[in-house]
Amino acid sequence: MSAQAGGPVVHDPYTLPIDDNVNPYAFSVDLKGQWFLQKGKMIAYYGQITFNGIGHGALDGLIARNFHSPLHASDWVVAEGQGKLLLADRSFDVNSYDLEEGNLTIRSGNLLAFQPGLSLKQSIIPGFLTLIGTGKFVAASNGAVHFVEPPIRVDPQALVGWADCPSPCHHYDHSYMRGVLGGIRALTGIGGTSGEEHQFEFVGAGQVLLQSSEVLMAEQATGVVPNEPGVPGAGHPGGQAQQQNIPRMPGQLGDLQRRFGL
């Protein structure tokens, strides 16, 4: 970013970039008004800035405008005031993106901050969040983000998010599992797996965001979804459905497994 020779660059409130990266790992927000931050991502600030948890007192109204559910809003903080705000996350690569009357879906752990012009919704796909509207947001990734256009198949761990893409779906490669050798491989595990049997497939118009490694960032809670029929990820208390899938022992010994907690 800045000149490498001559030692580190010293910033003051006036030379800090305006809504831009300070270096690949830190982002400077020129705050005039409000921004939403994920808890604990602020590293430093200049000026008069207050940080408030959302959902208390006067800020109640924000929930209705910018968040989909009060349960999730508790993970977010409003920064209010005037000044320069520095954001970073465990030395991951940080980048800002602009949305104009658009939508973008992103893995929940990667989103650091966004402007109030955007509203944050929970995606139908568990673990992802969707931003809708106009504004800037800041996201972290492990390795720089690379934009690709569909059609493309993406390793699940390398996917950061996508914009305007209609069709995220699963794709399975199993061609090498066919035939005699493939059968032996599938039965015995000899030869191992390529680790690339499963991808997310994107087709149609839009953009897909990839990170340059397969190391995931810790997932943030996205809040719970209403427990209704037809809502993906709605907790039909997981236990019941799973227990039915455990193969029972022959004879009438079946329930022994459950009694032993298997």
Added chain:
Amino acid sequence: MAFTRINSKMVEAQVLPGQRLFSQRGAMLAYRGDVTFTPNMQGGQGGIGSMIGRRVANEATPLMTVEGRGLVMFGHGGHHVHTIDLHGDTLYVEADRLLAFEGTLRQSTMFMGSQGGVMGVIRGQVTGQGLFTTTLAGQGAVAVMAHGGVIELPITPQRPVHVDPQAYVAHRGEVRNKLSTALGWRDMVGRGSGEAFQLELSGQGTVYVQASEEKL
């Protein structure tokens, strides 16, 4: 050149029918087109003999064969990626540092003792290379992984290069390397400089050094 750099941690490779690639398993990030990924039982090229050789030498990194037609993006573990073009010379590298390489390269395993006998073996232990290392020879491109960025240091007959064994990534060319020790009484009483072992590379070629002392 089969590999195009996208950023410091990601490369893109073009796959065409009849031109296969080998890559570390699980290192594919995304692909476009009709490409298949087959786990490679032999851990690279050659038949069963080479496979057993690699298993014995502990240079059997899980590899997969990438075939078809399309574009594939590779990256792994957030490590920096460096691409190296080989034009008939030989690259010496640890198998677990290989991210991907072209199928046109000849892959084989080398006993460290064959370069300098017992000292070669000791050198292998200190650098973490073990008793064996992998060689790639011929025409083609290799993508290697390193912790931190990679620096290329040229080696000429008049100017040998000393490298911290932990920062050593790979080398190519006609290079003799030996372990030089600077052990003194200070090291014995625990007041050493921490740089008692160095790898001295001399001859004609290039050594690749990573900007970190962390192993992969």
